[in-house]
Amino acid sequence: DQQVKQNSPSLSVQEGRISILNCDYTNSMFDYFLWYKKYPAEGPTFLISISSIKDKNEDGRFTVFLNKSAKHLSLHIVPSQPGDSAVYFCAEAGSGYALNFGKGTSLLVTP
Amino acid sequence: DTAVSQTPKYLVTQMGNDKSIKCEQNLGHDTMYWYKQDSKKFLKIMFSYNNKELIINETVPNRFSPKSPDKAHLNLHINSLELGDSAVYFCASSQVEQGAQRGYGYTFGSGTRLTVV
Numbered sequence: 304d305q306q307v308k309q310n311s312p313s314l315s316v317q318e319g320r321i322s323i324l325n326c327d328y329t330n331s332m333f334d335y336f337l338w339y340k341k342y343p344a345e346g347p348t349f350l351i352s353i354s355s356i357k358d359k360n361e362d363g364r365f366t367v368f369l370n371k372s373a374k375h376l377s378l379h380i381v382p383s384q385p386g387d388s389a390v391y392f393c394a395e396a397g398s399g400y401a402l403n404f405g406k407g408t409s410l411l412v413t414p
Numbered sequence: 415d416t417a418v419s420q421t422p423k424y425l426v427t428q429m430g431n432d433k434s435i436k437c438e439q440n441l442g443h444d445t446m447y448w449y450k451q452d453s454k455k456f457l458k459i460m461f462s463y464n465n466k467e468l469i470i471n472e473t474v475p476n477r478f479s480p481k482s483p484d485k486a487h488l489n490l491h492i493n494s495l496e497l498g499d500s501a502v503y504f505c506a507s508s509q510v511e512q513g514a515q516r517g518y519g520y521t522f523g524s525g526t527r528l529t530v531v
Contacts, residue, residue: 305456339520346418346504346522347457392457400445400508401470402520404457 306330309393309405316412322380324408326393329374333395337402338367338378341390347404350391351378383412417441420505420523427495428531435490435526437505443521445469446488448480449504451525457504463488495530502527 308327316322328336334355339347353360353367353376360367366379380387393405418439427433439446447470448460461480462470468480477493492499505523 344524346506346524347520348522349520390455400464401447401459401462403459406454406456 305405306333307393307395307403307405309408311408312406313409313411316383316410318385318412318414319382322378322383322387322410322412324378324380324391324393324410326376326378326405327374328376328393328395330395331371331374335396336367336369336376337394337396338365339392339394339402339404341392341407347392380410383410385412385414388412417521418505418507418523420503420526422526423524424527424529426529426531429495429497431495432491432493433495433528434492435503435505435528437488437490437523439486439505439507439521441507441509441521443507443509443519444485445508446482446485447506447508447520448488448490449506449522451502451504453501461488461490492528495528497530500528500530 306329337352338350340350341347351362351365351367353369358369369376388411390407390409392407394402421436445464447462449457450460451457460474463482466482479491482488502525504525506520508519
């Protein structure tokens, strides 16, 4: 069973606008949620994380929001840039140091 | 210098063959992983080794056998390859004290695309 779900396989946004990527999870016991970014032919790279005791974490143009009651988190990118075009994976830090990933959302930022 | 390197980058082979994918990290990390990204793009943990000791072994056919000769290497050997094994396999490493349990200490390799024909 997939514990982390990204229901939008793709998203297209104009440069300069806000990109919002969404993620839902099923297990309330998760401690940390993370976003990883992946370019074609490369491995995923860490982008931003949030602890379950917080509801927001910001790093430059990237902000992650956590809504525990809805078991939902979202990644906001403002302003979006063409270089942000990539696949974004939501993940939770599971047992044994493993990461449980969602299926990813492919973001395309158009000029 | 590549932090986590996998070889080969591409591997095309026939059903029934045995193949290996090698992974090396030069970060001094104590934990290494194998992930599989299937055709549906789902990235899933297969194995995890901490200081050469197996700590995660997900529901993976026993045709897949990881081998960690030392802390810097985690190789993946696959016997009797099947069509369904076609996927991209990612190696990764982390260091627990750097927050691996929180997920942001991970470094991934660039992946090995395995195609079984």
